[in-house]
Amino acid sequence: MSRVQDSCVIESRIWVSRNIADFPFPSIMTKDLRHKLISELEHVFQSEAIRKNYHLSWQSGRDVGYAEQLMLQVKYGFNHKRFEDKGYQMVQDPTENLMIFVGTDDHLRIQKHQFGLTLGALWDQLSALDDQLDNALEYAFDPTLGYLTSHVTDVGTGVHASVLMHLPALTETGYIEWVNHAASQLGLSVSEHYGRENKGLGALYRIQNHVTLGHTEWEIIDTMTEVVRQISIKEEDALQTLVVSKRLELEDRLYRSLGVLRSARLMERDEMLEHLSSIRMGIRAQILKNIPIEGLDELIFKTDSGVLQLESERILNALELKAQRASLCRAFFIEEA
Amino acid sequence: MKCEHCNTNQASIELNQIIDGEKQIVHMCEGCAQKMKPSSPYLKNGFMSGLLDTINSSGLQVNYIKTTACSKCGMTYGKYKESGQLGCNACYEAFGDKLKPLIRRIHGSERHTGKMPIRYRGTAKVQREVTRLRGQLDHAVRREAFEEAAMIRDRISALEKSIEGTNCKTSPSSEEDVKGSSNE
Numbered sequence: 062m063s064r065v066q067d068s069c070v071i072e073s074r075i076w077v078s079r080n081i082a083d084f085p086f087p088s089i090m091t092k093d094l095r096h097k098l099i100s101e102l103e104h105v106f107q108s109e110a111i112r113k114n115y116h117l118s119w120q121s122g123r124d125v126g127y128a129e130q131l132m133l134q135v136k137y138g139f140n141h142k143r144f145e146d147k148g149y150q151m152v153q154d155p156t157e158n159l160m161i162f163v164g165t166d167d168h169l170r171i172q173k174h175q176f177g178l179t180l181g182a183l184w185d186q187l188s189a190l191d192d193q194l195d196n197a198l199e200y201a202f203d204p205t206l207g208y209l210t211s212h213v214t215d216v217g218t219g220v221h222a223s224v225l226m227h228l229p230a231l232t233e234t235g236y237i238e239w240v241n242h243a244a245s246q247l248g249l250s251v252s253e254h255y256g257r258e259n260k261g262l263g264a265l266y267r268i269q270n271h272v273t274l275g276h277t278e279w280e281i282i283d284t285m286t287e288v289v290r291q292i293s294i295k296e297e298d299a300l301q302t303l304v305v306s307k308r309l310e311l312e313d314r315l316y317r318s319l320g321v322l323r324s325a326r327l328m329e330r331d332e333m334l335e336h337l338s339s340i341r342m343g344i345r346a347q348i349l350k351n352i353p354i355e356g357l358d359e360l361i362f363k364t365d366s367g368v369l370q371l372e373s374e375r376i377l378n379a380l381e382l383k384a385q386r387a388s389l390c391r392a393f394f395i396e397e398a
Numbered sequence: 399m400k401c402e403h404c405n406t407n408q409a410s411i412e413l414n415q416i417i418d419g420e421k422q423i424v425h426m427c428e429g430c431a432q433k434m435k436p437s438s439p440y441l442k443n444g445f446m447s448g449l450l451d452t453i454n455s456s457g458l459q460v461n462y463i464k465t466t467a468c469s470k471c472g473m474t475y476g477k478y479k480e481s482g483q484l485g486c487n488a489c490y491e492a493f494g495d496k497l498k499p500l501i502r503r504i505h506g507s508e509r510h511t512g513k514m515p516i517r518y519r520g521t522a523k524v525q526r527e528v529t530r531l532r533g534q535l536d537h538a539v540r541r542e543a544f545e546e547a548a549m550i551r552d553r554i555s556a557l558e559k560s561i562e563g564t565n566c567k568t569s570p571s572s573e574e575d576v577k578g579s580s581n582e
Contacts, residue, residue, distance in 0.1 A: 082487055089472075191513075192516065195515050204521075204522065209487040211484050213497060213504060216510075217505065272506065274504075274510055275507025275510070276512070277511050278512045
């Protein structure tokens with residue numbers, strides 16, 4: 062599927078849970094054992110096979126500041142608050158979008174993400190890294206139950222795949238319920254990216270598998286890829302219906318959004334997401350032609366509060382955050398369109 | 399923790415009882431719990447008699463028995479139910495009977511079919527071949543092709559021996575090293 066055809070897809074993400082057989086799971090691990098585990102893993106991550114592909118750096122969860130917590134949530138779906146007392150570590154290679162959480166729910170949560178519908182490629186890369194670690198470590202594994210994890214919801218493959226989708230037309234026509242129903246029949250779930258309180262904010266949804274046992278990794282990935290393609294087709298159909306039946310209203314909405322994003326001096330996140338959603342829909346409907354959709358997707362992440370503060374290398378107050386966000390939006394939309 | 403009844407075996411069951419209005423907790427091994435009779439000092443009321451009737455007739459009942467402990471990490475089933483997190487890989491075996499229905503309900507399956515660690519990969523291939531041959535064996539027996547069945551049986555037997563050999567080479571990890579504590 063080309064980037065234009067899968068324009069409903071923003072990002073793909075996979076995380077893999079693994080535990081080491083000789084250690085208790087993190088929830089009951091003593092401080093000494095945790096240090097021993099970290100020291101063993103440091104040794105393994107320094108192996109030539111891994112260093113050849115990744116430039117890994119370590120950071121303690123205790124050194125994660127407020128801005129970074131926000132970034133972890135939006136970029137990695139990781140809730141720092143849940144684990145801040147557990148002494149977890151982060152091992153990452155930002156250029157490869159690779160993040161390994163050590164000592165959270167499981168000993169290892171190995172995670173990668175990429176723009177576009179790229180689950181197969183992500184799994185290839187993660188599986189190769191998994192094999193390299195497997196060469197040096199003895200994973201907790203049972204031939205019947207698969208990879209053993211601290212939560213029984215992750216046992217088996219230990220693989221969770223998710224795809225972030227932009228579905229404004231299905232949201233507007235109410236067919237998003239159809240998506241929920243169809244996905245659940247296939248062991249997948251659909252959730253609003255910005256949580257229940259912000260229902261449907263920016264029409265961003267995350268499709269993910271919740272079944273990890275009884276299907277191979279490739280079955281999970283192929284099923285999800287196929288479901289995402291089917292949802293994309295339905296979204297495109299719904300969008301075309303909207304373009305035909307409500308073109309003027311649609312144009313009015315997206316040009317207003319463009320005006321706001323090109324002019325505003327202060328921008329709230331929620332308001333920005335609604336405007337970006339309208340414009341993204343306009344690009345897909347080929348009403349707006351000169352705005353690169355990839356750049357717009359990057360803007361969603363770049364304007365997150367956590368990322369803005371990390372980039373500024375200081376804590377920004379609410380007004381500064383809004384100003385910084387508006388400034389990035391203006392720069393993008395004046396330059397690109 | 400030792401069984402408070404025989405003082406020998408590891409306690410794997412935690413019984414809650416109320417005697418004269420006071421709650422008492424007794425830790426016992428499975429054997430002692432099974433052997434307990436209504437005359438036991440722990441059985442002063444009908445509630446407890448009922449409990450042990452249930453234990454004697456149908457094994458351990460979750461309603462009454464709060465705890466089964468994992469011998470490797472000490473995690474109890476009661477603690478697992480509170481936290482939702484298992485203590486170590488051996489917990490899957492320790493709580494197997496209780497976890498299986500839960501796993502089946504969550505995943506709709508009890509059998510992993512995906513990737514395996516490198517050390518298992520050869521064995522898994524052989525295991526799949528054994529399963530395939532067993533199907534052929536059944537078929538041959540149904541057709542009364544006994545000569546063919548005997549050949550298949552020998553092939554299965556040889557493959558199973560090779561698996562046993564492989565398993566022996568994989569030394570199990572030391573349980574001594576895996577004691578964890580939640581009292582950090």
